[in-house]
Amino acid sequence: LVEGNAYIDQVESAVSTVSALTPLQQTHKCQAFFHQSTSGLQAQFDITKAEARAKVAACPHHAHISPIQDQGVNPRGLQPRQIWQSDITEFPPFGKLKYVPVATCSQAIWATSH
Incomplete structure (x- = not known):
């Protein structure tokens, strides 16, 4: 129970710090966790297509996906x-x-x- 509460506290503090970040910083954190596509990032964070492509291209998990x-x-x-x-x-x-x-x-x- 104590470990579960500690985990929830960490998650809650991470969520509260994400809202204080700039849209590009939020994009980086969200893409690193959810591995969203460029169109998903662009729609969710209201950034340009070039910025979204740069975030996806920088992700090491997307490097193995063929074009x-x-x-x-x-x-x-x-x-x-x-x-x-x-x-x-x-x-x-x-x-x-x-x-x-x-x-x-x-x-x-x-x-x-x-």
Whole structure:
């Protein structure tokens, strides 16, 4: 019980000191604990996209995450890291789901709506 109370006191004091920090300092502490994305940091702390990217890039835990691939390439297939070329076509009768991805590397005719 005593250890639990001591832990809660530490957490409470950490929370009270966070509110006294500048937005960039709050961003650093929050990103170090929650490992948020740039858009999450930007929305929560009202900082610029460049500042949010700098905070995420400085985090050692995000260093192993590979960058997002360019549009038009979907990692799929039967083997690891096999890439299929794909295309997007528009089918207006589907309404909100009008953008339909189409695989362009195979002979199969297959389209799904997302």
